[in-house]
Amino acid sequence: MPNPAPILPPPSLLIAVTGGPGTSKTRLMAELAAAQIARGQRVEGVLSIAGNRASPHQGASEYWLRLIGSDLELPWAMRDEALNPPYFFEPGTAKKVQAWAERLRNLPPPPLLLLDEFGKFELRGLGLMPVWPLLVAAAPQVVVITVRDDLVEAIEGLLGRKFDVRIVAQEPDALARLQRICEDFGEWTRIGLFGGAAGGLEMTVGAALHAAKVPLRGLAMSSLQAAMMVFAGTGLGQPGRVVWVPFISGGLKALSPAGNRVRPMIAIIMQGLLFGGTVQALGWNFLAIGLGGALVGAWAALQGFLLQYLLLGDDLVRAYDTVVLWLADRWHITAPGLPWLVGAWAVLHAIVAGSIAVTAWYLRRPPAALQRIIDKETNRGPAPAGAGVERPGWVRRLREFGRWQFWLPLLVVAGILLGSGRPWESVAWLVLRFFAVGCVLIALVSLLRPARWAEAMRRRGWWGPALALSGALGRRDQAK
DSSP: OOSOOOOOOTTOEEEEEEOOTTSSHHHHHHHHHHHHHHTTOOEEEEEEEEOOBSSTTSOBSEEEEEETTOOOOEEEEEEOTTSSSSEEEOHHHHHHHHHHHHHHHTSSOOSEEEEEEESHHHHTTOTTGGGHHHHHHTOOSEEEEEEOGGGHHHHHHHHTSOOSEEEETTSTTHHHHHHHHHHHHHHHHHHHHHHHHHHHHIIIIIHHHHHTTOTTHHHHHHHHHHHHHHHHHTTOSSGGGGGHHHHHHHHHHHHSTTOOOHHHHHHHHHHHHHHHHHHHHHOSSHHHHHHHHHHHHHHHHHHHHHHHHHHHTHHHHHHHHHHHHHHHHHTOOOOOOHHHHHHHHHHHHHHHHHHHHHHHHHHOSOOHHHHHHHHHHHHSOOOOTTTTOOOOOHHHHGGGGGOHHHHHHHHHHHHHHHHTTOOHHHHHHHHHHHHHHHHHHHHHHHTOOHHHHHHHHHHTTOHHHHHHHHHHHHHHHHHO
């Protein structure tokens, strides 16, 4: 086996069409090429035309190659029992295939590359294997390879990467599945672009707003995220997939210089779950968009309180009630109860974010400023191999404990409780609880490594979200 072979990097999609000899693998590839070309998509690749076979399990007497888009059939391999393997490869055809592969490297990445077929020749470094490095350099988006059933694992080892999807050539819906995957690839690429752009906004606009302590900055960023999800979902076959836009944005936030913050990551990802779940349940319409945006805004208002309640428990409510009673007794000021105050704050956020989401739904296209950010994400080249591999250290993970914003709520609540006569022992237990819960949350968030998310999703067959996330991570690495 040739060693090592260049690995096709993410966010490309690698598909295997499997089956034994004579199971119409080549015909399926030809039908896929014709269908995609008819839709206006550029298709590159080679088809292997087999001659007569002495037996069903024996190689053909000869093989011819057809470059997709050409009517020419070129002699490729002629059977010669004196050789091992028993085939002679036509040098002239090999040079033409080499020239074709070199041409691909100088063109924009092909949306669809078909290779028929990878087998025993390639495992020996013959056949199409000599041009594989050139094909990898061309950065194709979707690569479909025909492979015999018994050689799938060996070919995966040769290519250094497992197939994202396997399709049996003889299945009745094989062609429909391949066409659907090509369509879905475009949708998931769109999700990755919007997720990357949303992450860029979090790391630039969001960081600037937080650094300047701009009031209602959480409402501004949550409304912007809601609008980005609306723009991303417009035109999607399955709008519920917009749930992955904040998921990608949150993953990028974890890798930013201000990353590994519990609150921003949880906030961003929850926004996607709320909005995506709403449109998945109610469909892509005015009601779902408005309600989804409102939930995003409400969460932006509530998530800080909920996080502090998780850290401080009922002592947070007791501290507030103590202040309310003190104001009423000393200054005769009537303050609303904590539930009313929090509820009013959430309603305000819900109205604003819901309105912005509905406005984005009517606009259907991002404003010029947002479109420039998305175009910048689009124009970045394909991700290099090994992109998106983050290396956070323990010092960076524990940096959260050094932020004064982390400790300020505890100090305020502890001061109020001590001032109201609570014993030192109970306040000490509150500090211990705060520290313990904080450690657990930070540890959980630090385990969520975006590059590992993508790899784990690929292993489980979730190639779409993996593709979107790995593409965003790769473009982020390239932009450094």
